[in-house]
Amino acid sequence: MIKVKQLAHVCIFADDLDVTRSFYRDVLGMDTQFNFLRDGKIFGFYLNCGGRSHIEVFQKNGARYSDLNQINHLCLEVEDIDAAIAHIRSKGIDVTPRKLACDDTCQAWLRDPNDVKIELFEYTEKSAQFVGGDRIADW
Template sequence: MFSSLRPAAERSTGGRPSSIGSSRPGRRLRCSHREGASMLKAIAHVCFRVQDLDASIEFYVNQLGLTHAFDFINDAGERFGVYLHVAGRSFVELFQASPGEPEKPQSWQHFCLEVEDIRQATEALRAKGVDVTDPHLGSDGSWQVWIRDPDGNRIELHGYTSESAQGPYLR
């Protein structure tokens, strides 16, 4: 796929490749750092239609530690969705699938939540009975582990390092 990892600034100046990913021969990321303001600030939320809203709330709140922000209530007074706070200005939105609603094919791969300490997060989730992959460095130089929610949605937990390719964008 890619042969090494080096920032765009080094590619454009002919500099030597970064040490990022040097332990992963055969991989390279193309990075570009653009100065200046964007009209976009962040990913505000991700949204899932789930088969069992209560089971999903249990997972995201009691196992992942998100905070229940508010409910979506229909005219009959029934909860049909929730907004869960991740951190800062980030949220996960969940809506109950309608009875008999066919499952839609997924066009997305996963979503990712940043953690401070990947090993501590892994241990905490395992202590709660969550099936978590072993921590490993991704080709971007960041730590990652993987879990699934009750509907099988893939979630990456991500810990930046001093060698993360995303470094120029982190503030």
């Protein structure tokens, strides 16, 4: 039997690696864990999401997000969603207001330079992820 420990990484494609790295570093505060090199040139990198979780990014010219992608979005847990929203806005990036979702988590949404949807999460004491219980979707 297999036992999954946690999500290791989510992989995204980027049209411009430098712009993408700057967004995740400067807007979301995620450091590069390491780079992928081929023929002495960087063609991808791993971003540290905390713990043992990462976002893997690879160069792909013309990469653009589509709602038809099999993976719809990535979600990042933050310590203080209000502070995160304020910081993101200070960088000139659009982010939705804080919302208490039907699963009793606080959430906000933004997009990276490749149009990948990013959900920010702040858990509460009542979050369904910890207390269980079915929830009625409000979207």
